Amino acid sequence: SQQGEEDPQALSIQEGENATMNCSYKTSINNLQWYRQNSGRGLVHLILIRSNEREKHSGRLRVTLDTSKKSSSLLITASRAADTASYFCGHYGNNRLAFGKGNQVVVIP
């Protein structure tokens, strides 16, 4: 899982499997955002979930948010080799987006 001070996590899965990664935060938030970063590239926005929402879907992506536990999860269903990337959650509060260290996901064809 991602937190402010933990080392990045790595996950290797077979193509077609689901990938789940978690993120936690410590402060109150307005929203939480998930981004993907391919090697050598900038971050690309995936989903934004607001603090009053509990679940959100976008294509093969499902994000949950539990504000009581200050945690979120990102599920990628039916993974593809092209999903290989680092995934970051950023929690927005106090006028800034604070990122965890990311989860490296490798999808093996």
Next chain:
Amino acid sequence: DTAVSQTPKYLVTQMGNDKSIKCEQNLGHDTMYWYKQDSKKFLKIMFSYNNKELIINETVPNRFSPKSPDKAHLNLHINSLELGDSAVYFCASSQVRGETQYFGPGTRLLVL
């Protein structure tokens, strides 16, 4: 057309030099940001500007000075570069504060 562009893409320089990184967005966004990503991929906000006004200035050494000549541009000038400044610097923008951010491709800075 590139939404958020940065130049240069790579920057290799000697300790003590002064360098600038430029960022431009053509999305019409009001807010722009600078982030630093270290070798462990930890991404940290450095500065944020809203309509050319500085709104976030994290605990960044004052050798780093952002400049926003207009809403579409946010440049980063670094004086007296140090080895620890080596990182990837990302510019980003958003329509309004707190919403989806669009990132540039990054500038890879290596200080020797």
